[in-house]
Amino acid sequence: MRIRVTANTVASVEAVWPALANIASHVDWMLDAEAITFVGEQRQGVGTTFDCRTRVGPFVLVDRMVVTDWRDGCAIGVDHKGVVAGHGRFELKSRAGGGAVIAWTETLAFPARLGGPVTIWFAWPVLTAIWKGNLRRLAALCDTQYR
Numbered sequence: 721m722r723i724r725v726t727a728n729t730v731a732s733v734e735a736v737w738p739a740l741a742n743i744a745s746h747v748d749w750m751l752d753a754e755a756i757t758f759v760g761e762q763r764q765g766v767g768t769t770f771d772c773r774t775r776v777g778p779f780v781l782v783d784r785m786v787v788t789d790w791r792d793g794c795a796i797g798v799d800h801k802g803v804v805a806g807h808g809r810f811e812l813k814s815r816a817g818g819g820a821v822i823a824w825t826e827t828l829a830f831p832a833r834l835g836g837p838v839t840i841w842f843a844w845p846v847l848t849a850i851w852k853g854n855l856r857r858l859a860a861l862c863d864t865q866y867r
């Protein structure tokens with residue numbers, strides 16, 4: 721399953737990046753992320769590893785994530801190592817006329833024991849809506865706090 725959502729913000733890329741780079745603060749704008757616990761001392765950059773307790777309705781998972789790509793001011797990529805495996809990526813780009821576009825792409829695979837393709841069919845619209853809302857909250861946060 722691949723989901724890509726975007727949001728526009730009036731804040732510049734340079735203003736959005738600190739909010740995106742502060743992984744611990746993602747729980748402030750991600751409705752589905754309840755808690756982030758780092759594994760080790762590293763908090764930024766390639767190799768950063770953390771567990772994210774995720775809740776979607778009654779479903780709760782702890783997802784181990786490892787940062788695989790980190791380009792300051794541009795992108796963060798993570799591999800999902802939990803029950804639901806895959807890869808996520810945030811990208812920032814300047815908009816013509818000012819502001820930034822925040823893009824979030826997730827490619828996830830649900831195992832057979834969680835329903836596999838059937839779960840994907842139900843999860844796609846739900847996760848798309850949640851993640852669109854997450855990016856809207858991030859954009860609003862950046863528009864007010866990081867401008």
